[in-house]
Amino acid sequence: METLLEIKNLFIRFKSQKNIVYAVNDLSFSVYKKEILGIIGESGCGKTATCRSILRLNKSYEEKGSIQFEGREIFNLAPKTLNQNRGNKIAMIFQNPSSSLNPIIASVAKPSGKIF
Numbered sequence: 001m002e003t004l005l006e007i008k009n010l011f012i013r014f015k016s017q018k019n020i021v022y023a024v025n026d027l028s029f030s031v032y033k034k035e036i037l038g039i040i041g042e043s044g045c046g047k048t049a050t051c052r053s054i055l056r057l058n059k060s061y062e063e064k065g066s067i068q069f070e071g072r073e074i075f076n077l078a079p080k081t082l083n084q085n086r087g088n089k090i091a092m093i094f095q096n097p098s099s100s101l102n103p104i105i106a107s108v109a110k111p112s113g114k115i116f
């Protein structure tokens with residue numbers, strides 16, 4: 001099977017007012033094309049930070065490792081290419097979607113998927 005996403009040795013650290021938060025420590029996993037992967041873990045274990053890292057949305061103190069999407073290193077992508085991928089090839093439904101998405105727009109979406 002063809003690998004779509006490959007994360008290797010991902011570390012994410014944030015700086016809080018008092019200390020450094022070790023949000024993700026040495027995480028590695030792969031997702032193959034057409035595969036559905038669920039990530040389960042206790043609150044604060046780094047699920048959201050990991051997903052935000054894939055989209056390069058973290059304003060972290062330190063982020064290191066490798067995230068390859070379709071064989072290209074996300075950490076090396078130019079901002080323009082990143083923006084082309086966001087929402088097009090990789091998208092994220094944020095926590096509390098009712099506050100992130102507009103329920104009125106969703107309710108008038110046509111079956112074709114086009115939103116009017």
Ligand SMILES: Nc1ncnc2c1ncn2[C@@H]1O[C@H](COP(=O)(O)OP(=O)(O)OP(=O)(O)O)[C@@H](O)[C@H]1O
Pocket residue numbers: 014015016021022023041042043044045046047048049050059095
């Ligand atoms: N911007 C930030 N600044 C400082 N610490 C952060 C920041 N974002 C996340 N953290 C910390 O990083 C850790 C991982 O947070 P994350 O939101 O990824 O957890 P989660 O697994 O998604 O939790 P939940 O199940 O509650 O959504 C937590 O300790 C959190 O407090």
Ligand SMILES: [Mg+2]
Pocket residue numbers: 047048049095
């Ligand atoms: Mg979360």
